[in-house]
Amino acid sequence: MVDGLYGYIDRRGRYVVEPQFDYAQSRRDGRAYVERDGVGQEWIF
Structure with missing residues (x-):
């Protein structure tokens, strides 16, 4: 979490999604649920 926002990092700690x-x-199935501005969506990594 940075400034109250979430992103995703790889195993080395580098951001893959800011x-x-x-x-x-x-x-664990390679998907993620995210929300931005109150709207939810599912992402596939």
Whole structure:
């Protein structure tokens, strides 16, 4: 979390998705649920 926003990092700690989400939740199936400005969506990594 940076400045209250969530992003995603790789195993080395480098951002693969810059912090931009108000809420983010990862799942083991390669998908993630994210919210930005109150709108939710599912991403596939």
